[in-house]
Amino acid sequence: MQSQFEALHALLHSYAVPSKREGMEKYMKNLFSYISVPSPNRKEALAIFNKAWKPANHQELIDWITFLWNSNEREFQYVAMEHFYKYRKLWLESDINFIEWMVATKSWWDTVDALAATIVGEFFKKFPQQFESNMSKWIASDNMWINRTAIICQLKYGKNTQTNWLEKSILPHTKSKEFFHQKAIGWALRQYARTDLDWVVDFVNSNELKPLSRREALKHHKHLL
Numbered sequence: 001m002q003s004q005f006e007a008l009h010a011l012l013h014s015y016a017v018p019s020k021r022e023g024m025e026k027y028m029k030n031l032f033s034y035i036s037v038p039s040p041n042r043k044e045a046l047a048i049f050n051k052a053w054k055p056a057n058h059q060e061l062i063d064w065i066t067f068l069w070n071s072n073e074r075e076f077q078y079v080a081m082e083h084f085y086k087y088r089k090l091w092l093e094s095d096i097n098f099i100e101w102m103v104a105t106k107s108w109w110d111t112v113d114a115l116a117a118t119i120v121g122e123f124f125k126k127f128p129q130q131f132e133s134n135m136s137k138w139i140a141s142d143n144m145w146i147n148r149t150a151i152i153c154q155l156k157y158g159k160n161t162q163t164n165w166l167e168k169s170i171l172p173h174t175k176s177k178e179f180f181h182q183k184a185i186g187w188a189l190r191q192y193a194r195t196d197l198d199w200v201v202d203f204v205n206s207n208e209l210k211p212l213s214r215r216e217a218l219k220h221h222k223h224l225l
Contacts (some may be wrong), residue, residue, distance in 0.1 A: 001067055006050055011089060012075055015041040022130065024074075031108055032074040042124060055083075058090045069102060077106060081114050085122070093127045096134055100146065107145040109180065116149040121156050132165075139169050144178055151184040155191050163199060166192065174209055185209065186216020197221065 012035050021036035028034075037045065055061035068080035080102075103115050124131045138150035150169040154161045166188060173181045186209075193200040196210070204217050 001063060003063070004053055005067060005071070007052070008076075008079065008180050008182070011049055012037050012046045012073075012079075015045040018040065018043065018081065028074065028108060028110065032106070033072055035073045037075050042078065046079065050086075055087055055090065055167040058092055061087050061090050065102075067099075069105065074110075075207060077111050081119065085119055086174065088122060088126070091123065091126060093130060094125060096127070096130050098180075099123060100134075100138075103145055103149050104143055107143075112145045112148055113152065116153045117155040120149055124153065131162075135165050135169065139172055144180055147173055147179050148184040151181075151188050155188065159194050161192055161195065163192075163196075167203065171207065174207060176210075179212070182210045182212040185213040186219070189213070189217035190219050193221065 006061075016036045017038060018036055020038060021034050024034045024036055024190075025032065049112065054177070055064060065080045065084050068076040068083070071077075084102075096146075099119060101114065103112055124134075135150050135153075135199065141147055151166075151173070154166060168189065170185050170216045187202050189203065200217060201221075204214055
């Protein structure tokens with residue numbers, strides 16, 4: 001594990017653009033340290049790394065993702081998400097608890113949104129029996145990032161969106177003053193409007209939403225505001 005990490009660490013540093021570090025850290029409110037590897041460079045580095053390494057089994061995947069997630073620089077969390085999704089065939093039903101830990105740890109919009117829309121969304125497709133119990137728990141969580149995950153995890157579901165759960169995930173947070181609640185509500189509704197605009201318009205008109213949520217929901221249909 002350590003030798004793999006050292007190889008990845010050296011590879012990412014070789015693709016770093018030090019002049020971008022200050023800007024990258026400032027963009028994330030200086031919450032995290034960066035090696036300063038832009039996304040295109042990171043993809044190039046990973047293409048090389050992935051030729052030399054892949055997890056042998058589920059436990060090795062979990063150990064690797066945990067190691068990366070606990071590492072200092074933010075790029076390692078990005079690599080962790082990319083690897084976890086890449087090797088999704090290894091996922092087990094019990095991994096929902098591990099995913100929840102990822103959402104709740106080192107949380108900011110960059111990791112939470114990727115986890116919610118891509119990893120959580122895909123997980124519930126693979127293990128639909130986990131959907132309702134975890135959605136119920138996440139909606140009621142005291143952790144704002146967990147709430148946000150429940151609200152936006154169906155972003156890529158389109159016509160398969162369970163609107164009853166979309167509604168259940170939104171309604172407890174419509175009065176929230178938290179920006180990330182308000183933005184998530186608007187984003188989820190705006191995305192579903194691509195599939196069923198009438199449903200979204202009816203929902204927006206039937207519920208008292210914060211102005212930000214309402215604007216975001218009908219961003220592409222401003223004449224309906």
